[in-house]
Amino acid sequence: MSAWPRTLFQRNMLLIAVLIVVAQLASAVLFRELVMKPRVRQSAQSAAQHIEALQAGLAALPREQRQAFLDRMNARARVPLASDADAARASRRDRPQRLAPLEQAYIEQITRSISKDGAQVQWRREPGHPLAVQITLDGDHYWMTLPGLVSSQGVPRTWVIGSVITVLLAIWGAWLIQRRLNRPLARVIEAARALGRGERAPALPEDGPSEIATVAKGFNEMAASLAGHERERALMLAGLSHDLRTPLTKMRLATEMLQGQGDPALLASVERSIDGMEHLLQQFMDFTRASHDAGAAQEPLLQVDVNDLVRETVAMCVLDEAGARAMGLDLGEVPQLQLPVHAMRRVLLNLLVNAQRHGRPPIDVVTRVVQQRLFIEVMDRGPGIAASELEQVKRPFAQGNQARSHLQPGAGLGLAIVERIAQAHQARLELLPREGGGLLARLDWPLHEARPPAQS
Incomplete structure (x- = not known):
């Protein structure tokens, strides 16, 4: 059995659903290319400038004050990272997760901007510290975080939920429209089936859109024409049968009067012929009556x-x-x-x-x-x-x-x-x-x- 829809309603619904999904995907691609990527580039430039400023500030501080300064900075960002061991543990926890394409582009642009000796960029998957930057000064390693610069998800959840709701509403609306369009077609199909069964097809309403009204008018004219031809044929058969019964009756009466006077074999043959003709006439009448009853009450x-x-x-x-x-x-x-x-x-x-x-x-x-x-x-x-x-x-x-x-x-x-x-x-x-x-x-x-x- 083929999976392709067989009815016009199902095919139209499938086409509408595919078009809606394609339109949503195209909107997502345009949003990504024209909105998200420029924002990511702008955010990466701002983050790189911020890292360079912090690095310059740390270089100006005495060595014993640098860690305290980073602790205060990380505390404002609600990030308690302060050692290589913490960074390593966070890295091991986040290693199985993959970066979204936008996140990867964000990190690569920051890395290119601050590509200096001792500078590393590492992504954090823990809440509150998505990005950790390692800075090396005078042989010491310092970690600073820049939370909130880019979403941790490639596609916002709100956009996904909104898109799903939009698609469902659009499909529901298309279903209502297609159902309304299918009603006249369903009436035409039912009337055609009734006509095929030999019944009198009900007249279709000729209102509504011009295309539907044209189809209904053409069908009504066809049904009226067929009914007219059927009535003419029934009238012709009935008249023919009636006109032939009178001479057949006379022939039967003549054969009965000739009994015992003519050739018995010939008279028997004539009687059989008359019986056959009467049977044919009776069948004509029955067929006419059956055709009339099929279209009548x-x-x-x-x-x-x-x-x-x-x-x-x-x-x-x-x-x-x-x-x-x-x-x-x-x-x-x-x-x-x-x-x-x-x-x-x-x-x-x-x-x-x-x-x-x-x-x-x-x-x-x-x-x-x-x-x-x-x-x-x-x-x-x-x-x-x-x-x-x-x-x-x-x-x-x-x-x-x-x-x-x-x-x-x-x-x-x-x-x-x-x-x-x-x-x-x-x-x-x-x-x-x-x-x-x-x-x-x-x-x-x-x-x-x-x-x-x-x-x-």
């Missing part, structure tokens, strides 16, 4: 026994005793559920008719509930569908492989109708190869358990 949920609904639908598909023997029911323990009864019945009917027309018996129907999901499976023993075509056959007017479609050709709308209805109710249709041959159509429906009636 949802069908109300009714309390229903799923197993009873399955038995009723199977009975609608069984025409004779042979058809009944070809149907197998494996109905699990399913509680009373809240379901859109008409939509569920149309889904089951299309799955069963698809198995009868394009598969082979036996046809098995299974119901079960697993983890708050209702599963209904319709399985046949036909030639099945190739794995590469399982998703394609869910599209309107798509046909499965030639071996399966050759059994009884259709319009390719049965599974498309089931897919439309399932998407409209947040359900899912899965097509899988059945073990031992055939096709398994699995309907995964969200479960709404019925509430018991209130006691009066």
Whole structure:
């Protein structure tokens, strides 16, 4: 899994955070180069002049008064260093610590300024005496300290704390701004997903910044155009189906009147053709209704026994005793559920008719509930569908492989109708190869358990 952020919000936040941190680092570098370094050079020159003055003053004093004079000077600085042993112990204690770059520059500049015989500069890490200078006069070593000339830290703690607080406040403000910008995008994404599921996408508000308003207006126009095309297609299919039913009815009546007078094989062939045409027209009507229901208000949920609904639908598909023997029911323990009864019945009917027309018996129907999901499976023993075509056959007017479609050709709308209805109710249709041959159509429906009636 890539560590790079995937969403626009995360990427923008990362970019803003990086820019803020870089800006703070650049400010620190400029502060160091333009403020701290000149101050360090000025402080080093002042310290060198002070050391030279003290050295001249010590040279003018008698030898027996020099140590007392340095003691008074060190006492004012609150530094009790007076001997080489103390200096050595302090040096050993401070040896593991490293000097900051500014401190190193400070010491080097002082050393260059007072680079005379017997003069040494040594850094002290104890509070109150950061700098100790050794002066040698007449063979005697004297230590003087110059506290407070430069900070013992390369970067002031106050500046670090302030920078951290500034960065956090800036990131928080950027998060609020980016979140506000992401809200319109989130609405567009949700509306696009609803449109992809075949639902009627809600109109997006066209206010706010001009860029966001332009996107919302373009999306609303696209959604309105798609809805208009869908209505025109539904009207055309409905009109076509209605206009064709009248001549089909006349043809069926004519074949019934010719029974016993014409060629029986020819009449049977005409009747099969009429049945096929009526089935195609019914599929057109069902597809039109499914498309309309997906974009319209949802069908109300009714309390229903799923197993009873399955038995009723199977009975609608069984025409004779042979058809009944070809149907197998494996109905699990399913509680009373809240379901859109008409939509569920149309889904089951299309799955069963698809198995009868394009598969082979036996046809098995299974119901079960697993983890708050209702599963209904319709399985046949036909030639099945190739794995590469399982998703394609869910599209309107798509046909499965030639071996399966050759059994009884259709319009390719049965599974498309089931897919439309399932998407409209947040359900899912899965097509899988059945073990031992055939096709398994699995309907995964969200479960709404019925509430018991209130006691009066």
